[in-house]
Amino acid sequence: MEITLKGDKEFDDIPSIKSKALRINLNENVYGTFAEIGAGQETVRQFFRAGGASGTIAKAMSAYDKDFSDAIYGIEDDKRYVTEARLRKMLNHEVNLIEKRLPRDKHPNKLFFSYANTVATIDFAKKYKGHGWVGLKYQIDPEQDYNEIVIHIRFKENDARLQQETLGILGTNLIYGAFYKYNEPRKLLRYLYDHLDKDQLEIDTINFAGPVFKDVDNRLMSLQLVKNGMTDAVMFAPDGNNVLPAAVLYKKNILALRGSFRPVTKVNMDMFKKSYDMFIKENKVEKERTQVLFEITLSNLRAEGEIDEQDFMDRAKLLCSLGQTVLISNFKEYYKLVEYFSQYTKNRMGLCMGVNNLVDIFDEKYYRHLSGGILEAFGKLFFKDLRVYLYPMQNEDGSLTNSENLKVHPRMKELYKFFKYNGKVVDITDYNPKNLSVFSRKVLKKISDGEQDWENMLPEGVSKLIKEKNLFGFEAEEVLRKE
The missing domain is CATH 3.90.950.20 (CinA-like)
Structure with missing residues (x-):
């Protein structure tokens, strides 16, 4: 009653x-x-x-x-x-x-x-x-x-x-x-x-x-907290429940991987696994006290305009299915992310990223709101106990860009060299060359176009989940008609 x-x-x-x-x-x-x-x-x-x-x-x-x-x-x-x-x-x-x-x-x-x-x-x-x-x-x-x-x-x-x-x-x-x-x-x-x-x-x-x-879905409620400005970051565990960031990160070594994960691909998982293997071998890093985070920024979720909540849930379900802890943040700049982590730990931190992300870090336009400009941001970023693990990028001619030959703005060249040669930026060398041509946007287009050769670009089990749940616009009937 x-x-x-x-x-x-x-x-x-x-x-x-x-x-x-x-x-x-x-x-x-x-x-x-x-x-x-x-x-x-x-x-x-x-x-x-x-x-x-x-x-x-x-x-x-x-x-x-x-x-x-x-x-x-x-x-x-x-x-x-x-x-x-x-x-x-x-x-x-x-x-x-x-x-x-x-x-x-x-x-x-x-x-x-x-x-x-x-x-x-x-x-x-x-x-x-x-x-x-x-x-x-x-x-x-x-x-x-x-x-x-x-x-x-x-x-x-x-x-x-x-x-x-x-x-x-x-x-x-x-x-x-x-x-x-x-x-x-x-x-x-x-x-x-x-x-x-x-x-x-x-x-x-x-x-x-x-x-x-x-x-x-409590993950969607987490998203509302960030969207409404009630907090700058929320976190949910592999089981889909929201967890307190302070409890998860307290006194931990933290390795974070930022991406769109739309959908999560083999290259994302290769970046994570290879950077993790390097991270846990570092001095002052204890494997049992290491927390890995897959981070999605609010600006990334808004990349296509207003936030598509179904699209967000599709990404969340896939990452949770892979056993990952997910952070949704309002930190467009990396230094803000590192500052956030520093509230909870003084232990070593790692950021895994691609070449384009690192080049963006050295772009002055992102720091004009700071009185100290890029130097203030870098003081907050690189002078923490932090290391960047850089995944190489394959160019159109088949050559590779890594930390040794990437190009930043001429004014930033010496600054970049300073951090590079002080060990703050290290290359991921044990990567899988087959993954260098895998991009989320290509996979997404193939799914929306009803093509059938996208499954091998994704981690095991992910394509099956996409098909079962009709994620990212996948439509089984459309594929059957094309067959």
């Missing part, structure tokens, strides 16, 4: 935080608990102050003491408290208590929920601005399983009190959106910033789960 939750019409004026909390409070069916750790009870405070809270709040608590928290939710293996694992334990524990203490025969129409957050606000020295996990586990139908929305946030404000207030607004937006915009998850996502500014808060991870979100 579904309990009706009337949705909002699109309004010109964003409802106030008080009116959002009040609307939840006046809904006779919505009932649940709040468990907040680390930044006060800022979300539940909005509901208490709005009025009518007795119809919504079954319990509000803050287990601030670590021993109390461990006694209630258990001890984490890593002994940490501001983690996704801790948040999920909180949500599950509180929902189980609701179900145990409020019998269904007595409350047949109640839509139970549990809101939780575990947060660290800015430290006293103002060195770390703070972050946290926020989540909601809730029902839309009392006879249906629970739905979940879990997000990770980073504070940008420099005052703990302001961060607390920001958290309270975000939590209210989340609860309101979950009940009244669950059927429009993209709008739900945008409404998280109602009465907030992107200078106050960054959302860098979100995952939806449950029956009302069964058709939501």
Whole structure:
């Protein structure tokens, strides 16, 4: 039996935080608990102050003491408290208590929920601005399983009190959106910033789960975060779920390969495998602490105009099928990517790229917005513990271009030599010559033209997936007609 939750019409004026909390409070069916750790009870405070809270709040608590928290939710293996694992334990524990203490025969129409957050606000020295996990586990139908929305946030404000207030607004937006915009998850996502500014808060991870979100692909939701300017980069694992970049990259050696992967080809995989073999042989690189990333930039996704989300999903599915972790970023310039990595690790990093990409790095036009120009960018790029692994390019006459003979602008020649001969740029020599003539754009054209000789340009299993899922415009019927 579904309990009706009337949705909002699109309004010109964003409802106030008080009116959002009040609307939840006046809904006779919505009932649940709040468990907040680390930044006060800022979300539940909005509901208490709005009025009518007795119809919504079954319990509000803050287990601030670590021993109390461990006694209630258990001890984490890593002994940490501001983690996704801790948040999920909180949500599950509180929902189980609701179900145990409020019998269904007595409350047949109640839509139970549990809101939780575990947060660290800015430290006293103002060195770390703070972050946290926020989540909601809730029902839309009392006879249906629970739905979940879990997000990770980073504070940008420099005052703990302001961060607390920001958290309270975000939590209210989340609860309101979950009940009244669950059927429009993209709008739900945008409404998280109602009465907030992107200078106050960054959302860098979100995952939806449950029956009302069964058709939501979390990778697509990740893309929305970057498109909406909520964060500069998101990451998803081979299983397709969004993961927290900080958790994946912390103190790791990082090897990144940027490309269009439209589709991923044998040359992409050859670049990855050969650069990886070289990378793990480097000093200070531990194989077991090395993270490989396939990166797609937002500008690359926009190369054909507006972002084609189906095209994005096609690329994502193929990379995940190959067991790769994917980073979607808003970093057009490589130095910004390296700066981003440097937030999480001081260990050695590697960038694998083709000749044209390296030539672009030495093009001054990309750095005119910097007061120090290209030298400032290179200070951020090459003076990190970084190495570029360069894959050769085959020219029309059959000759090869590599780090020894590539041509940069005459003004950049000495600068390039400096980095080249200081070991910052190294050639991939153990490449497969057969792959040098493989280009994604050629494969894509052959697929769209219904030709049949593109399969051998792709890694094993990729062509089969393209055909089965009709990716990149592949149409089996069109091929059959041509046969």
